[in-house]
Every structure is written in structure tokens, then in C-alpha cells.
Amino acid sequence: MIMKDVIFKYERPGIAVDVVLFAIINNDLKVGLIKREDEPYHGKHALPGRFVRYDEKIEDTAKKALEIKGNIDQSDILLEQLYTFGQDLERDTRIRTISIVYFALVDFEKIKRQEGNKLLFESVHSLPPMGFDHKSIINFALERLRNDIWTSDFAAALMPKEFTLTELQRAYEIILNQNLDKRNFRKKILEMNILKKISRTKREGPHRPAQIYSFKS
Amino acid sequence: MIMKDVIFKYERPGIAVDVVLFAIINNDLKVGLIKREDEPYHGKHALPGRFVRYDEKIEDTAKKALEIKGNIDQSDILLEQLYTFGQDLERDTRIRTISIVYFALVDFEKIKRQEGNKLLFESVHSLPPMGFDHKSIINFALERLRNDIWTSDFAAALMPKEFTLTELQRAYEIILNQNLDKRNFRKKILEMNILKKISRTKREGPHRPAQIYSFKS
DNA sequence: GCAAAAGTGTTGTAGATACACCCATGT
DNA sequence: ACATGGGTGTATCTACAACACTTTTGC
Numbered sequence: 001m002i003m004k005d006v007i008f009k010y011e012r013p014g015i016a017v018d019v020v021l022f023a024i025i026n027n028d029l030k031v032g033l034i035k036r037e038d039e040p041y042h043g044k045h046a047l048p049g050r051f052v053r054y055d056e057k058i059e060d061t062a063k064k065a066l067e068i069k070g071n072i073d074q075s076d077i078l079l080e081q082l083y084t085f086g087q088d089l090e091r092d093t094r095i096r097t098i099s100i101v102y103f104a105l106v107d108f109e110k111i112k113r114q115e116g117n118k119l120l121f122e123s124v125h126s127l128p129p130m131g132f133d134h135k136s137i138i139n140f141a142l143e144r145l146r147n148d149i150w151t152s153d154f155a156a157a158l159m160p161k162e163f164t165l166t167e168l169q170r171a172y173e174i175i176l177n178q179n180l181d182k183r184n185f186r187k188k189i190l191e192m193n194i195l196k197k198i199s200r201t202k203r204e205g206p207h208r209p210a211q212i213y214s215f216k217s
Numbered sequence: 218m219i220m221k222d223v224i225f226k227y228e229r230p231g232i233a234v235d236v237v238l239f240a241i242i243n244n245d246l247k248v249g250l251i252k253r254e255d256e257p258y259h260g261k262h263a264l265p266g267r268f269v270r271y272d273e274k275i276e277d278t279a280k281k282a283l284e285i286k287g288n289i290d291q292s293d294i295l296l297e298q299l300y301t302f303g304q305d306l307e308r309d310t311r312i313r314t315i316s317i318v319y320f321a322l323v324d325f326e327k328i329k330r331q332e333g334n335k336l337l338f339e340s341v342h343s344l345p346p347m348g349f350d351h352k353s354i355i356n357f358a359l360e361r362l363r364n365d366i367w368t369s370d371f372a373a374a375l376m377p378k379e380f381t382l383t384e385l386q387r388a389y390e391i392i393l394n395q396n397l398d399k400r401n402f403r404k405k406i407l408e409m410n411i412l413k414k415i416s417r418t419k420r421e422g423p424h425r426p427a428q429i430y431s432f433k434s
Numbered sequence: 435g436c437a438a439a440a441g442t443g444t445t446g447t448a449g450a451t452a453c454a455c456c457c458a459t460g461t
Numbered sequence: 462a463c464a465t466g467g468g469t470g471t472a473t474c475t476a477c478a479a480c481a482c483t484t485t486t487g488c
Contacts, residue, residue: 011271012229015315054228054313058303084301084317086275096271098232098317100301166440183442184478207439208485383467400469401451408449424466425458441484450475457468 013086014097017061018049018134020082020141021070023108024158025121029174030108031138032119033128034069041131047138048119049099062102071116078105078157082141085133099132103141105157149175156194156215164202164210165189230303231314234278235266235351237299237358238287240325241375242338246391247325248355249336250345251286258348264355265336266316279319287328287336295322295374299358302350316349320358322374366392373411373432381419381427382406 021032033045048069052061059081063074079102086098111117122128124142127135148154149172158171169185189195196216201209238249250262265286269278276298280291296319303315328334339345341359344352365371366389375388386402406412413433418426 013232013269013271014229015232052230052303052315054230058301058315081301084275084298086269086317098269098275100303100315164440181479182440183480186441187443188477203486205439206437206487208441210440381467398452399467400453403468404470405450420459422465423460424464425468427467436488438486439484440486442482444481445479447478448476450473452473453471455469457466459465459467461462461464 014095015052016049016097016099017052017058017065017102018047018099018137019062019065019079019102019104020047020138021066021072021077021104021106021119022124022141022145022158023106023111023121024171024174025108027170027174028123028125029142029177030121030123031127031141032070032121033130034118035120036131044131045120045122045128045134046131047101047134052100058100059102062104066104070111070119071114072106072111072119076106076110078153079103082137082144085137099137101137101141103144105145105154107158107160109160146176150188153215159215162198162200162212162214164212166210168213231312232269233266233314233316234269234275234282234319235264235316235354236279236282236296236319236321237264237355238283238289238294238321238323238336239341239358239362239375240323240328240338241388241391242325244387244391245340245342246359246394247338247340248344248358249287249338250347251335252337253348261348262337262339262345262351263348264318264351269317275317276319279321283321288331288333289323289328289336293323293327295370296320299354299361302354316354318354318358320361322362322371324375324377326377363393370432376432379415379417379429379431381429383427385430 019032023030023032032048034048036042036044036046048065050061050065050068052058056064059079062079066072066077067074082101082103084098084100108121124138127138130138145154154175155168155171158175159168165186166182168189169180169182172185173180194216195213198212198214200212202212203209236249240247240249249265251265253259253261253263265282267278267282267285269275273281276296279296283289283294284291299318299320301315301317325338341355344355347355362371371392372385372388375392376385382403383399385406386397386399389402390397411433412430415429415431417429419429420426
């Protein structure tokens with residue numbers, strides 16, 4: 001009984017937040033990783049993460065992880081809870097750890113010039129050797145991204161403020177990893193009524209200039 | 218620095234699992250609650266829950282919570298992770314607690330005669346005063362139930378092994394809290410190809426007997 | 435005037451909704 | 462024979478997929 005109380009009070013599992021941060025870079029979907037400098041998994045890549053402090057809200061832990069590892073301002077990103085992984089007792093070889101994983105999206109243009117950014121953006125299609133169970137977590141996050149891309153504000157979080165419909169379509173194609181029909185894409189996205197025209201066009205080649213749009217509100 | 222290490226090592230937040238267990242009873246959707254005997258929220262109702270032990274997988278914590286509070290055998294229930302609530306630092310007034318909430322479904326017939334069941338099943342439409350933030354958690358779970366009822370195996374988990382299509386339709390109506398068209402319901406559910414006919418019928422009134430079905434596999 | 439991307443309209447199909455009648459039984 | 466719930470078929474509409482041509486520009 002006394003033993004149980006000791007376990008209860010002092011041997012709580014560790015609780016960490018890891019963040020899967022996606023961005024579109026060079027026509028590819030990439031995820032922000034750190035290269036581990038400590039054991040376990042020294043030298044392997046991993047998701048940016050941080051232990052939850054006693055008086056810290058878990059979403060703030062996620063924001064802080066991004067701030068410290070990527071010097072990324074919270075206001076630039078979409079952050080949403082993904083899933084809590086706590087099955088594998090050997091997940092972290094130091095202590096038993098439960099990991100609350102957050103899903104994050106950012107427009108890479110907003111962060112690429114940040115000083116102190118330790119994040120390495122790697123293509124989801126060719127991930128480097130990953131520590132922990134982070135590879136499967138990234139795939140889990142990717143499923144969420146693809147499932148919800150049409151019904152969420154995910155696209156708005158990944159795009160710059162202004163863009164053409166072709167650029168937006170390209171983003172959808174990169175995320176879904178498949179080509180989309182131009183006419184159907186435009187019909188669908190415009191009928192969703194989430195875009196507004198900007199009274200400017202983008203000239204960029206020997207062809208008709210493109211109308212510029214942005215997301216509403 | 219030393220102070221931080223102390224916090225890191227010893228003052229981990231508490232981590233609990235709470236379970237939202239739904240069952241259909243008397244043509245109503247009910248949720249299994251306990252009446253709290255301790256502070257905080259003494260006398261109020263709450264979700265069955267349990268602190269995660271150091272060497273316990275979180276899903277096992279959920280199963281154990283149901284076993285202890287409801288004497289419910291794990292094999293009878295569908296259990297799935299719902300969401301992790303850890304924003305409200307004042308959620309539990311004893312220590313800072315993060316709650317991983319599981320979503321569970323059971324056929325009430327399987328458990329109603331269990332000895333040692335402390336669970337009180339209350340209608341989701343008239344919940345008693347609830348402790349913690351459990352009322353909003355139940356509503357969150359209810360949304361998940363309604364959203365996924367057509368594309369998951371939720372219905373199979375709530376129904377007895379054998380049933381008529383009218384009984385199944387009634388279950389959907391109770392969950393969705395709306396009436397469904399008989400012809401369309403049957404067409405849809407049969408085209409989903411998840412049911413198999415049992416070569417028996419159910420006679421129960423001055424009318425044509427109903428074909429009995431069960432879920433496949 | 436030609437190359438190159440922007441921009442648009444129609445048709446077919448599949449899934450959802452709405453709705454009305456016959457069937458098998460107990461009394 | 463009648464009351465009761467079990468069981469089915471058809472017309473309509475709507476969302477999505479497939480597909481081809483005209484427009485505006487730079488050179």
C-alpha cells in the first residue's frame with residue numbers, strides 16, 4: 001500500500017509533446033526534423049519535442065518546442081492535436097514516456113529566414129533514419145493532412161497570403177500526391193466560397209496573367 | 218538550473234485516463250458514470266478513470282478503469298482513443314493532471330447483470346451535475362460517435378449479436394437523434410455489405426415476422 | 435503568329451433523398 | 462377482415478468525374 005503510494009506520487013510516466021510540422025518547399029511536402037545530439041538514437045532524426053512542464057498547458061509545450069527548435073513564431077502556424085502515443089513502453093529508453101503529438105502547418109516563406117532554426121526539412125517521401133516511432137507518427141499525420149485537406153483550413157495555413165489558383169492547385173496536388181483536373185479543382189474550390197479575389201494579376205511568362213486570390217478572413 | 222532538473226525529474230504532471238462508455242438502454246443513449254466519493258467534486262458524477270501506472274500501456278489503463286468501476290470484460294467493448302485534454306491546469310484540484318480520454322461502446326445486454334458494477338448509466342440528454350470538465354468531454358465523444366457511425370464498426374459494438382433491420386435502424390436513430398427513412402436506411406446499410414442474414418426470423422406481434430441479421434466477421 | 439499557361443461549360447454517373455404501396459402474420 | 466409492422470421500387474436531385482476549347486499574354 002505504501003509502495004503503491006510511492007509509485008503513484010513519484011513514478012509518474014514522463015509526458016512529452018512532439019510536433020509534426022509540415023511545409024511545402026520546392027514543390028515537395030516536407031516535415032521539420034531535428035538531428036538528435038543525445039542518446040537514445042544519437043545521430044538519427046526525430047520530431048521536435050519537449051517534456052511537458054508541470055505548469056505548462058500542453059498546447060504551449062508544443063508551441064515552445066517549435067520556438068526553441070525552429071525559432072518559429074506561434075502566430076504563423078496552425079497547430080492541432082493529433083494523437084497520444086503511449087503504447088510502447090520502450091519508446092524512449094530513458095524513462096517510460098507518453099507522447100502527445102501535435103500536427104502543425106506553416107508557410108515556409110514565413111520562417112525560412114529565421115535565425116536559430118535547427119529544423120531540417122526532409123521530404124515525406126524520403127525520410128532519413130528516424131529515432132523512436134517517429135516515422136509511423138509522420139505517416140499518421142500525413143493521413144490526417146490528406147483526409148482533412150478539403151474540409152479544414154489546412155491549405156490556408158500552408159499557403160502564402162496571396163496566390164493564384166494554379167499555385168493553390170499545385171499545393172493540393174503535392175499534399176495528395178496526385179494530379180487534379182484543373183476545371184474541377186477551380187469549380188470546387190470557388191464554390192466552397194473560402195477565397196476572395198485580389199484586384200491584381202500575376203504576370204510571369206509568355207501567357208495570360210493569372211488572377212490573384214487570398215483566403216477570406 | 219538545478220531547480221529545473223528537480224522539476225523535470227519529480228514534478229511531472231499526473232496523467233490519467235478517463236473513459237466515455239456509451240450504451241443504448243431503453244431506447245436512449247446513455248453514458249456510464251461514477252458518483253464521486255472523494256474530493257474534489259465529492260457527490261458529483263464523473264467519467265470512470267484511473268491514473269496511468271508507470272508500467273501500464275494507456276489502453277490497458279482504460280480497460281482497467283472499466284474493469285474496476287464497471288466489472289466490464291474488455292473483450293465485450295470497443296475501445297478507441299478520443300482526445301487528450303491538458304489545457305486546463307485547474308482541471309483536477311489535487312495535482313496538475315492531463316487526461317487521455319478513451320471512447321468506448323458496449324452492448325448493454327452483455328454487462329447489465331455484472332456483479333460489482335458501480336457504473337450509473339445516465340442519458341446523454343439529461344446529464345446529472347458533472348465534476349471536472351467531463352460534461353464537455355462527453356459531448357465531444359458524442360460528436361465522434363455521430364460523425365463516424367456510418368463509416369466505423371460502432372454500430373456493431375452497440376448491438377447484440379442478432380437483430381432485425383428495424384432494431385438496427387432504431388439504434389442509428391437514437392445515436393443521431395433523428396428519424397431515418399426506412400427504405401433508404403435499408404438500402405444503404407445492405408449495400409454496405411456488412412450484414413449477413415441469419416436463417417431465422419423474429420415473430421413478435423400481429424404482423425409479418427422480421428428477418429434476423431448479424432454483422433459479418 | 436505561335437507557344438504557353440489562364441480560364442471556362444457540358445455531359446454522364448453514382449449516391450442521397452423523397453415518397454407509396456404490397457406482404458405476412460395474430461387476433 | 463383488419464390492424465400492424467416488415468419489406469420493396471422508382472423518380473428526382475445533387476455532387477463529382479471526365480473531357481476540349483477559347484483567351485491573353487511575351488516573344
